[in-house]
Amino acid sequence: MKTTGAALLMRLLERQGITTIAGIPGGASLPMYDALRASSIRHVLARHEQGAAFIAQGMARATGGPAVCFGTSGPGATNLLTGIADAKLDSIPLVAVTGQVPRAMIGTDAFQEIDTYGLTVPITKHNYLVRSAAELLEVIPDAFRVATSGRPGPVVVDVPKDVQLEALHVDVMPEPGRPDPPPPLDPDALAHAVALLSAAERPVLLVGAGVIASGAAGVLRRIAERMSAPVAATLLGLGAMPHDHPLFLGMVGMHAARSTNLVLEECDLLVGLGIRFDDRATGKVSEFCPRARIVHVDIDPSELGKIKQPTVGLVADVRAALEAIEPLVSAEPRKAWRARAETLRATFPLQMPDADDPCSPYGIVRHTAALLGPDAIVTSDVGQHQMWAAQAYPFTSPRQWLTSGGLGTMGFGLPAAIGAALACPDRTVACFTGDGSLLMNIQELATLAEERAAVKIILLDNGHLGLVRQQQELFYGGRYHASRFHAEPDFAAIARGFGIAACDLGDTREPFAALARALGTPGAGLIRVPIERAANVYPMVPPGAANRDMIEEARHAD
Amino acid sequence: MPTDTPLAILRLTVRNHPGVMSHVSGLFARRAFNVEGILCMPIGDGTQSVILLEVADDARLEQVVAQLRKLEDVRDVRHDPEARAAFEAVTRWIT
Numbered sequence: 001m002k003t004t005g006a007a008l009l010m011r012l013l014e015r016q017g018i019t020t021i022a023g024i025p026g027g028a029s030l031p032m033y034d035a036l037r038a039s040s041i042r043h044v045l046a047r048h049e050q051g052a053a054f055i056a057q058g059m060a061r062a063t064g065g066p067a068v069c070f071g072t073s074g075p076g077a078t079n080l081l082t083g084i085a086d087a088k089l090d091s092i093p094l095v096a097v098t099g100q101v102p103r104a105m106i107g108t109d110a111f112q113e114i115d116t117y118g119l120t121v122p123i124t125k126h127n128y129l130v131r132s133a134a135e136l137l138e139v140i141p142d143a144f145r146v147a148t149s150g151r152p153g154p155v156v157v158d159v160p161k162d163v164q165l166e167a168l169h170v171d172v173m174p175e176p177g178r179p180d181p182p183p184p185l186d187p188d189a190l191a192h193a194v195a196l197l198s199a200a201e202r203p204v205l206l207v208g209a210g211v212i213a214s215g216a217a218g219v220l221r222r223i224a225e226r227m228s229a230p231v232a233a234t235l236l237g238l239g240a241m242p243h244d245h246p247l248f249l250g251m252v253g254m255h256a257a258r259s260t261n262l263v264l265e266e267c268d269l270l271v272g273l274g275i276r277f278d279d280r281a282t283g284k285v286s287e288f289c290p291r292a293r294i295v296h297v298d299i300d301p302s303e304l305g306k307i308k309q310p311t312v313g314l315v316a317d318v319r320a321a322l323e324a325i326e327p328l329v330s331a332e333p334r335k336a337w338r339a340r341a342e343t344l345r346a347t348f349p350l351q352m353p354d355a356d357d358p359c360s361p362y363g364i365v366r367h368t369a370a371l372l373g374p375d376a377i378v379t380s381d382v383g384q385h386q387m388w389a390a391q392a393y394p395f396t397s398p399r400q401w402l403t404s405g406g407l408g409t410m411g412f413g414l415p416a417a418i419g420a421a422l423a424c425p426d427r428t429v430a431c432f433t434g435d436g437s438l439l440m441n442i443q444e445l446a447t448l449a450e451e452r453a454a455v456k457i458i459l460l461d462n463g464h465l466g467l468v469r470q471q472q473e474l475f476y477g478g479r480y481h482a483s484r485f486h487a488e489p490d491f492a493a494i495a496r497g498f499g500i501a502a503c504d505l506g507d508t509r510e511p512f513a514a515l516a517r518a519l520g521t522p523g524a525g526l527i528r529v530p531i532e533r534a535a536n537v538y539p540m541v542p543p544g545a546a547n548r549d550m551i552e553e554a555r556h557a558d
Numbered sequence: 559m560p561t562d563t564p565l566a567i568l569r570l571t572v573r574n575h576p577g578v579m580s581h582v583s584g585l586f587a588r589r590a591f592n593v594e595g596i597l598c599m600p601i602g603d604g605t606q607s608v609i610l611l612e613v614a615d616d617a618r619l620e621q622v623v624a625q626l627r628k629l630e631d632v633r634d635v636r637h638d639p640e641a642r643a644a645f646e647a648v649t650r651w652i653t
Contacts, residue, residue: 117577121584126630129577146630302624 001171005133006035006164009097012140014040015176018068020422022046022055022415026072027112029099031164033070044422044451047443049076051415053083054441057092058419061402062377064213066093066147067419073099074112077119077158082409085123087154089406090236091209093147094154096120102162103131116158125153133166141177149180151300152213182299182317185324192312193295193321198330200269202337203229204289206252206281209236209405210274210298212398216319220273221245223326228334229271230341232260234281236405237274239395249341250350253281254541255387257350261547263341264289272296274318277307278406283547297321351538351553352392358511361388361460361537364529367512368430368458369394371519377420377429379403381413381437384466387537389432411440414457418444421453428454428519435461435485445498448524456519457495457526462533463488470536474551475543495526506530565594566615567645568623569638573631574600574607581629582609591622595645606633610641 003011009032013021022044025033036043046052049071056069071080077098087094101110117129126146128139136159143155197203205224211217217240224231224247231241232249241248249260261283264270270292275281282288285307296303296310297318304313314321354360358367365388369376374396380386380403395401402420404412417431438459448455469483495502503518505511505527518527539550572578579598586593595612613622626635 118580121577121580122588125628127577300628302621302628304624306621306624 002167002169004031004035004164005136005159005166005168006031008133008136008168008170009140009159009164010035010039010041011173012136013068015173016066016144020044020059021068021070022052022419023070024049024052024072024076026076026099028073028101028161029070029076031161032099032159044447046415047446048441049079050083050411051441051444051447053080053094053096054412054415055419056094057083057087058379058402058416059423060092060094061416062399062420062423064399066095066144068095068097071096071098072112073101073116074114077114077116081119081123084120084154084156086404086407086409086412088123090404091152091213092154093152095143095147095157096154097157097159100129100158100160103160106160116156120156123154124156127156127158129158130160130163133163133168137170137174141174144177145180182320183315185316185321186314189312189314190324193314194325194328196269196293196295196312197227197271197325201334202267203227203269203271204264204267205229205231205271205273206234206275207231207237207240207273208234208275210318211237211240214274214317214319216322217398219319219322219326223322223329226326226331227329228332228338230263232264234275234278235390235403238390239398239400242396243394251390253283253547255391255537255539258348258539258550259344261550262344262348265548266340267292270294274298276303283541284545287546350391358515359505359529359531361531361535362392364458364460365389365392365432367515368519371516372428372430375427377402377424377427379413379417379420379429379431381433382408382410383434383437384470384537385432385434385460410437413437414441414448415444417455418448418451418453421455422451428456431455431457433457433459434466435459435463435491436465438491442494445495445500449499452523454522455524459491459526459528460531461491461528462531462535464533467537473536474540491528492526500524500526502526502528504528564615565612566619567638567641568611568613569636569641570609570611570626570632571634572607572609573633574605578607578631581631585625585629589625591618597644597648610638610644612645
């Protein structure tokens with residue numbers, strides 16, 4: 001078969017099962033786009049490469065499969081970096097393919113030349129500079145193998161323009177890249193873990209993104225019920241257990257319900273499943289679960305003991321580990337511990353003031369959830385709205401909640417929602433965002449209008465960088481600086497300007513009816529919700545403090 | 559060379575291609591691991607190289623090794639105390 005590097009690239013991507021790619025073309029990627037035109041793969045034209053990376057992330061997070069974005073050399077590549085780094089921190093299988101200047105010009109500071117390889121070393125699982133068209137036969141399957149194996153993550157493939165144009169003859173196409181098999185379970189560590197789980201009087205399961213990545217939600221639930229063990233989730237573990245399961249405690253850490261952190265404070269065994277002991281989850285690490293022994297299950301060996309030394313560390317796919325543990329762990333009612341956990345939950349529940357009012361933080365989250373039902377996908381940006389949604393949205397299934405956890409990237413929500421909607425066209429996608437976050441990738445409203453995706457943007461507008469304002473209030477003596485937006489755009493008018501239906505709950509005397517109408521209308525829409533400007537997210541663990549030391553709303557009410 | 563911290567020597571077998579040194583040295587920089595010395599030479603037919611790293615033998619060494627093992631281009635990581643002679647020879651050469 002006579003072909004070119006660019007045509008071969010598309011054929012290899014098709015064979016990986018890729019059907020949609022988000023990107024923006026440019027000089028050094030024009031041969032790729034010429035070949036893409038002839039491919040069965042659909043291209044989604046983003047309006048900024050960061051948007052393209054997050055659209056791809058939305059597809060990957062919603063489905064669990066790898067997704068692809070394209071950028072050109074130079075600024076195309078640098079604009080992708082934030083989205084790639086975000087995928088690294090949250091372990092998302094993303095394959096970014098970038099154009100590069102021709103090989104002979106590399107190192108000459110050519111127009112739109114940047115060292116994409118060098119820039120992406122610290123933010124990828126692995127990266128490649130392709131030096132010949134024939135190398136693509138190895139590099140592309142390998143890129144997908146790396147992105148999806150073990151702990152997933154982003155991969156960058158940088159392809160010089162002359163490699164894209166290079167003619168070559170291919171006799172045999174390689175097999176598509178597939179994930180490596182998970183590591184075998186260590187029988188001794190497994191037996192030790194089972195013994196600890198069976199003997200614990202006050203166990204808690206703490207579930208993270210690894211539970212969702214490995215598809216372990218079903219066996220997690222069965223083990224929790226068998227052990228009568230309460231389950232808490234990290235920000236990225238939300239959805240692994242249904243919100244209304246009697247054993248589910250909600251989110252742990254900086255903005256947890258007080259009862260959740262107190263249950264962890266009292267546990268004698270913490271079973272960390274696909275978690276990495278992030279500081280927002282643990283608070284002051286030395287005082288996290290101070291009475292507990294720790295069983296830590298993760299597929300990434302470097303996570304075991306990185307932050308917290310476990311009593312037993314199990315390098316494993318979480319699902320495989322839990323399926324091995326399930327028949328061995330003893331079924332226990334643990335009545336005293338369950339009763340204690342119930343007492344704490346009843347005494348220190350999550351407070352959701354004004355939840356009836358659709359123009360309050362918790363009210364808009366709860367009303368949106370009630371109107372959209374359990375099938376909706378929910379994305380968020382980063383800030384107060386993200387924490388309110390994480391606390392209050394009734395998640396029922398894995399991959400329902402897509403949020404930027406590790407990197408905490410404002411601007412994630414809208415393009416990720418577009419990607420999720422493209423990957424799951426029969427589902428509605430709600431994007432909770434703030435007026436600070438939305439402006440960071442607002443150009444993607446054009447992409448949304450073009451794709452006509454079913455994305456409902458719920459804009460919690462308080463005229464501030466709310467979480468910055470909150471920290472300045474609580475920890476910087478109320479010395480506010482650079483957290484207030486003095487120019488306040490008319491977001492509904494802006495959305496309409498992009499061709500997207502919009503409503504402003506501040507302009508109506510019947511906000512609930514307006515919300516119901518907007519959410520019930522097919523297609524894209526923006527709903528602006530004016531939010532009390534001084535509203536804070538509570539409870540809150542001050543950065544660096546122990547999780548038991550939570551600031552409550554009452555102590556700061558006027 | 560500081561002598562108050564005991565030193566260990568790691569022997570890495572890596573794929574020999576441009577960029578592999580960026581991955582290894584970049585890992586040390588961004589994880590704030592100290593590396594006292596680096597030696598690198600191709601071996602065999604030149605498709606692989608050996609990198610010898612002289613590093614602090616402290617509580618973080620295990621984490622360093624775990625992170626190195628995750629690099630795609632790194633095929634093997636092992637302790638190689640006998641390689642101290644190589645560093646001593648180089649020290650004589652450059653001082």
